[in-house]
Amino acid sequence: LFLLAKLWTNHQWSKKYKFPPGPKGIPYFGNMFQMPPFHQGPWAKEVGEKYGEMFTIKIADNTWVFLNSSRVVNDLLEKRSAIYSSRPRFPYASSILSGDCRMVIQPYGPQWRAIRKTMHTILNIKNAPTFAPFQDLESKHLLWDYLQKPEEWFKANQRYANSIVMSVVFGKRMENDDPNVERLFETSNEFIAALQPGANLVDTFYILNSLPTFLQWWRPKGQKGHAKVLQVYKQEVQDLKKRMKEGRCPPCFATKFLADPETPKLGETQTLFALGSLMEAGSDTSRMTLSQIIAAAASQPGWVRAAQKELDGVLGDATRLPEFSDRPQLPYISAVTKEGFRWRPFAEIGVPHMLIKDDEYEGYKFPAGTLFTWNSWSIALSEGENRDAEKFWPERWLDKSIQGFEGKVEDPLSGHWSFGAGRRVCTGYHVGDTNVWIAVARLLYCFQFEEVKGKSIDTMNMNVGEHRWAPFDVKIRVRSERHRALVERVGKEAVGVKY
Numbered sequence: 001l002f003l004l005a006k007l008w009t010n011h012q013w014s015k016k017y018k019f020p021p022g023p024k025g026i027p028y029f030g031n032m033f034q035m036p037p038f039h040q041g042p043w044a045k046e047v048g049e050k051y052g053e054m055f056t057i058k059i060a061d062n063t064w065v066f067l068n069s070s071r072v073v074n075d076l077l078e079k080r081s082a083i084y085s086s087r088p089r090f091p092y093a094s095s096i097l098s099g100d101c102r103m104v105i106q107p108y109g110p111q112w113r114a115i116r117k118t119m120h121t122i123l124n125i126k127n128a129p130t131f132a133p134f135q136d137l138e139s140k141h142l143l144w145d146y147l148q149k150p151e152e153w154f155k156a157n158q159r160y161a162n163s164i165v166m167s168v169v170f171g172k173r174m175e176n177d178d179p180n181v182e183r184l185f186e187t188s189n190e191f192i193a194a195l196q197p198g199a200n201l202v203d204t205f206y207i208l209n210s211l212p213t214f215l216q217w218w219r220p221k222g223q224k225g226h227a228k229v230l231q232v233y234k235q236e237v238q239d240l241k242k243r244m245k246e247g248r249c250p251p252c253f254a255t256k257f258l259a260d261p262e263t264p265k266l267g268e269t270q271t272l273f274a275l276g277s278l279m280e281a282g283s284d285t286s287r288m289t290l291s292q293i294i295a296a297a298a299s300q301p302g303w304v305r306a307a308q309k310e311l312d313g314v315l316g317d318a319t320r321l322p323e324f325s326d327r328p329q330l331p332y333i334s335a336v337t338k339e340g341f342r343w344r345p346f347a348e349i350g351v352p353h354m355l356i357k358d359d360e361y362e363g364y365k366f367p368a369g370t371l372f373t374w375n376s377w378s379i380a381l382s383e384g385e386n387r388d389a390e391k392f393w394p395e396r397w398l399d400k401s402i403q404g405f406e407g408k409v410e411d412p413l414s415g416h417w418s419f420g421a422g423r424r425v426c427t428g429y430h431v432g433d434t435n436v437w438i439a440v441a442r443l444l445y446c447f448q449f450e451e452v453k454g455k456s457i458d459t460m461n462m463n464v465g466e467h468r469w470a471p472f473d474v475k476i477r478v479r480s481e482r483h484r485a486l487v488e489r490v491g492k493e494a495v496g497v498k499y
């Protein structure tokens, strides 16, 4: 009876709605076993090339429509953002693991809006002067780390990105190998793994969620993960309160946020997740982009010469470092930053946006609840969208004759989709852009990056999400003795700053 009822509903549903074509799946499981568990970009690109601007897949109870061109992403996720901006509520990843409080996967609604508003006040461009001194200090520390321990460059990137966000949010600098940061990266990796399509049966077959709680075998694992992540966030809040009591805490976002009379209304878990989401989203993203730019510098060094020529022209011979105030004179570095976001987007198949109202588009009819994602890897690496798409080519953002780019090179969002789209677009994109810009300007000014002989970097298969070891081998050396002296002078001072 159950099967018959299911077949009947499916029949009625397919009469009422019409989806773009896609690869054929198997009954009930759909395309679940076709999609690789990780690094899905190349697979989704190949499918996209076969089906055109959109294709549909089913992962058991979820229907996903992949948008494979900027045109359709713009039409749906941007222009119809009011109805294409929710997230699915996954029983495991959203509820058990995240207590329904992780902003990045919260459904479109009042709770998400309240947190997004709070995040915006701290991350928007008008607040750039709050971030700039920390970006300046931490990028000097970054140079010092590269000089002292070049083989641990990936750890230095990690500390750099994390310490900026921790300084702004918790008024505290971070050291390498801080056990709580290690745990933070572990919990974010667990969360990202849980989000992969098909990773958890209950997020794929919603009916399992109706099993009595004691039969839900995934629940203890999720509850353990939830307790672990809350502990990471709580530890930072406890440490903050201790430092406040001892008068050792400079003004920061968390002190204001916790003192705000509106905050207790959010409840303890949501309050912790609001602070934690900033730590989580702000730490991983910039470090991954930096790793990608380093891979591009070592594997395709042609553009590095142009970048260093521009830097040397403005700064002369290593008497000072590039500053944010030099940005108007360093358009090539802005183009490098932009290309770094486009080149190998780490959210390879985007992030799903859930439609909240039935909709029609170019002959198709979509029901509320359908998941739409921009096929990020596919669009970024499509020749139709980007000339010589696999090449790291900053000039594409400066020379209109290359691919007709008409936006401003300093605008982090235009010309690619790596920060997402519509009302769900990354709230931290200005911070991400400036984090990467200042670090890249200073690193390229002071260091050379080369491939290690016999270990060429496979830039289409780098696991930049890995935080325990280097995602690829690279040789790093200082550009000259004068650059060394400069890094020693500014870096030592930066490392010594304590608060």
Ligand code: HEM
Pocket (backbone or CB within 6 Å): 103, 104, 105, 106, 116, 119, 123, 165, 277, 278, 281, 282, 283, 285, 286, 289, 341, 347, 351, 352, 418, 419, 420, 421, 422, 423, 424, 425, 426, 427, 428, 429, 431, 432, 433, 436
């Ligand atoms: C450095 C490069 C970064 C990249 C490439 C990036 C990328 C993304 C992407 C793809 C999304 C999902 C967008 C969508 O669903 O349409 C997102 C969301 C988000 N990002 Fe970023 N991000 C970066 C940096 C940051 C930083 C530095 C912060 C904070 C300090 C941040 C905070 C957030 C938050 C809070 C969301 C959730 C927005 C929502 O669901 O409404 N991001 N980011």
